[in-house]
Amino acid sequence: MHKTSAWPLALIYVALIIFASLFPFDGWREQGISPWVFFSARIPPPYWTWFDVNMNIAGYAPLGFLLALAGLRSGWPRAAVPLAALAGALLSLSMEYLQIFLPRRVPSNMDFALNATGALLGALAAALLERFGAIARWSRFRERWFVPHARGALVLLALWPWALLFPAALPFGLGQMWERLEAALIDALQDTPFLQWLPVREAPLELLSPGAELMAVALGLLIPCLLGYCVMRHAGRRMAFALATAAVGVGVTALSSLLSYGPTHAWEWLTLPARMGVLVALGAALAMAAVPRRGCAALLLLALMLHLNLLNQAPTSAYFAQTLQAWEQGRFIRFYGLGQWLGWLWPYGALVYVVLRVSRRDGDS
Secondary structure, three states: OOOOOOHHHHHHHHHHHHHHHHHOOHHHHHOOOOHHHHOOOOOOOOOOOOOHEEEEEEEHHHHHHHHHHHHHOOOOOOOHHHHHHHHHHHHHHHHHHHHHOOOOOOOHHHHHHHHHHHHHHHHHHHHHHOOHHHHHHHHHHHHHHOOOOOOHHHHHHHHHHHHHHHHOOOOOOOOOOHHHHHHHHHHHHHOOHHHHHHOOOOOOOOOOOOHHHHHHHHHHHHHHOOOOOOOOHHHHHHHHHHHHHHHHHHHHHHHHEEEEEEEOOOOOOHHHHHHHHHHHHHHHHHOOOOOOOOHHHHHHHHHHHHHHHHHHOOOHHHHHHHHOOOOOHHEEEEEEEEHHHHHHHHHHHHHHHHHHHHOOOOOOO
16 A cells, blocks of 8 residues: 555545536525436437537546546555446536536536546546556655655645636736635625624725736745645755746646637736746745755745735736636636636645644654
């Protein structure tokens, strides 16, 4: 048996599928039809596209892959693939069943079949990679590059590019949620005495200056670099990791802009403050490559606090809020706001992780 990040990643992915399948979570009611009526519906349904087919398969393939990988790394060589495929099929069946009670969602036996197929294909891919030694090579790579107790950081680092996919008001600006949370609380507490309990803002939020925008971009890119440093020792490997992190961050941000606003706008986010912020982040990350892991954790805690404070002291523009709803395919790719929740919550997950990391006594050097 081996300790593996596949288990927590699989559990997180299950939670994301549940969110995507049952969003928007309102209007639950008995609609007077058999809960299993979708089983007898015609295949294919009257309205479908190849995009829907591919997305239903692709949506469950990572789940099957992660569950099978977790089973293989936990010492279940024969049961890993069938259990992963069965778990994916049961999860899909449960989601389709519950959609019967959501008027805004349409259960489909075709979706169920495609989801189950995706889970099976993902599980088979994990088994093939294990058979050809790719998983073992990853394990050796992980042992060389990361410290033994690196699972939490690796899970967060694996989720970071997905969090960037949903467009942010500022490049790498994850966690900008307090303005929307305040507005949601005001709406929820309308016509109640508790509305007066909310603090009164003394001055309206002001847009970030170019210098503050540069700092926010730099901190947003520096944070995953420092997170990786917390579980890495070798300075040279840290530098390579920082360069790879910057490349992934820039590439995913461009992809997000392309999916949201069209190919001609893929690089419009790369303004002068954004370019300078990327360079400052890279310079700082390379300069910190020799800092001890506990020191990196302390710097990460400081960077997270400064970054979240900067972002949440600035408003999101009305134009940005409008463009988030402009491209239906982009919204579908992100599973109806799923990526937005990742973008909101990722920094706070990293904050919890680093606080726990700093509080440990593990003889860091």
